[in-house]
Amino acid sequence: MDAVQLAATASDTSTPVDGLRAVASLRTLVDSLEMRQVEQALRSGESWSTIAAALGVTRQAVHKKYAKRLSHIGATERGQ
Numbered sequence: 459m460d461a462v463q464l465a466a467t468a469s470d471t472s473t474p475v476d477g478l479r480a481v482a483s484l485r486t487l488v489d490s491l492e493m494r495q496v497e498q499a500l501r502s503g504e505s506w507s508t509i510a511a512a513l514g515v516t517r518q519a520v521h522k523k524y525a526k527r528l529s530h531i532g533a534t535e536r537g538q
Contacts, residue, residue: 461487496524500531 459467459480464487467473467480492513499509510520 459483493524493527496520497528497531500528 461484464480464484468477468484470477496509499512506521507517510517513520
């Protein structure tokens with residue numbers, strides 16, 4: 459099922475269990491997309507503060523969520 463179909467199923471309350479499964483699938487997709495975007499932002503030289511602002515969270519929150527998972531990106535690669 460593609461993202462559009464998942465969103466339609468997630469918003470349809472006539473079958474709650476199917477809707478919940480679609481919500482869980484969308485959450486997994488969004489988490490994966492967010493990780494890719496954060497990684498690319500770091501590679502492009504963006505700061506944790508800029509990334510956090512774009513996501514609407516604190517710098518500490520985004521750093522806690524991604525710093526260990528993206529530790530393979532060195533300071534040179536981050537444009538620092």
